[in-house]
Amino acid sequence: MTSPLRPPLEAEFRKLVGGLGYQCLALEKVREGGRLVLRLTLDVEGGISLQDCETAAREVNAFLDEHDEAFSEPFFLEVSSPGPERPLVRLEDYRRFRGEWIRISWKNGKKRVLCIDDVGEDGVVTLRSREGEVLQLPWTEIRRPRLHPEV
The missing domain is CATH 3.30.300.70 (RimP-like superfamily, N-terminal)
Structure with missing residues (x-):
């Protein structure tokens, strides 16, 4: 607890x-x-x-x-230390780890592994799947983001 x-x-x-x-x-x-x-x-x-x-x-x-x-x-x-699967806590973390793969929890509880392509000045993070699907999400709406180094 x-x-x-x-x-x-x-x-x-x-x-x-x-x-x-x-x-x-x-x-x-x-x-x-x-x-x-x-x-x-x-x-x-x-x-x-x-x-x-x-x-x-x-x-x-x-x-x-x-x-x-x-x-x-x-x-x-x-x-x-946070370890290799560290959580991304602040907007600056997304900028620092641009180009890295992260694991997030998705709306239905599933987990997805995506690459951080870009971070806009407005806090919108552009993410890309392995298949090339592009998502843009406000960083505050990304659930439980963690680096995923084994991609």
Whole structure:
């Protein structure tokens, strides 16, 4: 079960991570195996390294030590990269990965694999299927987009 952080605390988290030079793709508080986990997914141009995760974890832990009142019980901090099948979260992600294949959920629940051909200034993404079918969708209407590197 996922629960959000208080908005002011989440904003401070994102500011801290941004100040380190990383993009915060996801920040979630979940219960797994009976323990509370604070999961932080980071990205940076060129990809996140293990050293990046360690650096961010040290800074985030120091920050959390100052804000321990935000958590009513002990928790485990997990800092990671988005991996090769990373989600596309922002409009800039579509621009960054133009020419790459993505997997999306379609209206009827089916999944489709499409290539990002272009991203308009208005936020409309032009996608192409393997068969050459072209779709244009506002990026905000694309459901659960993830890179799909095995095409």
